[in-house]
Amino acid sequence: MGFIPEEGKSLPPPGLVNRNSLWLAGVGWVSAVLHNAINHRPPVKSGVHRQFLLATIGWFIGYHVTKYENYTYARLDRDMNEYIKLHPEKFVPKEQAQHHTEQKTFAEIVEPFHPVR
Amino acid sequence: MTFNRLLSRAVFVSRAGCRSAFTSSKPDMTNPNWFRVGLAFGTTAFLWGLLTHLSLGRRSASGRDLPSRHWRSGPAKPEEN
Numbered sequence: 001m002g003f004i005p006e007e008g009k010s011l012p013p014p015g016l017v018n019r020n021s022l023w024l025a026g027v028g029w030v031s032a033v034l035h036n037a038i039n040h041r042p043p044v045k046s047g048v049h050r051q052f053l054l055a056t057i058g059w060f061i062g063y064h065v066t067k068y069e070n071y072t073y074a075r076l077d078r079d080m081n082e083y084i085k086l087h088p089e090k091f092v093p094k095e096q097a098q099h100h101t102e103q104k105t106f107a108e109i110v111e112p113f114h115p116v117r
Numbered sequence: 118m119t120f121n122r123l124l125s126r127a128v129f130v131s132r133a134g135c136r137s138a139f140t141s142s143k144p145d146m147t148n149p150n151w152f153r154v155g156l157a158f159g160t161t162a163f164l165w166g167l168l169t170h171l172s173l174g175r176r177s178a179s180g181r182d183l184p185s186r187h188w189r190s191g192p193a194k195p196e197e198n
Contacts, residue, residue, distance in 0.1 A: 011185050016172040041146065049157035056161045063168055074183035077192045081184070 028058030
């Protein structure tokens with residue numbers, strides 16, 4: 001919608017069925033049923049057009065929430081991978097690290113332990 | 118005495134003297150408001166059409182900027198260039 005910047009437009013759109021849509025559609029439907037119950041109408045059998053409308057509005061909002069969620073995770077992944085690319089020395093595979101003499105013991109890494117007994 | 122007279126005069130002047138909270142007629146549930154029903158169903162159909170269009174469209178393959186991934190599969194691995 002309006003809150004995804006240009007770089008996020010190239011992402012594939014989320015599928016029609018997704019978790020956020022299902023949940024918010026359920027929220028909308030339950031609110032319609034509650035509205036019926038509060039006004040002394042048969043809860044599920046009356047106002048079907050209202051139930052459909054509120055469930056659809058919830059589905060719609062959930063779809064866009066999923067879209068924004070996908071954009072956020074894609075952005076975090078990209079930033080993380082860029083950082084990894086820029087600092088390869090911090091992400092040396094374990095076998096290469098063991099060949100060097102920089103292997104530290106736990107006593108050197110961990111803070112000094114002062115027991116309080 | 119003057120005080121009571123002031124108060125009683127205020128009741129006649131102000132509009133909020135005595136209002137009932139109950140409406141005069143109950144809402145008629147046997148004859149639905151077909152305009153509102155049609156509006157609700159029409160909006161529903163419109164929203165579903167919009168959703169289908171949004172989810173099927175935009176299959177552009179220019180996904181170079183941002184990596185996409187399934188929500189269960191964890192972070193996207195960096196591309197081996």
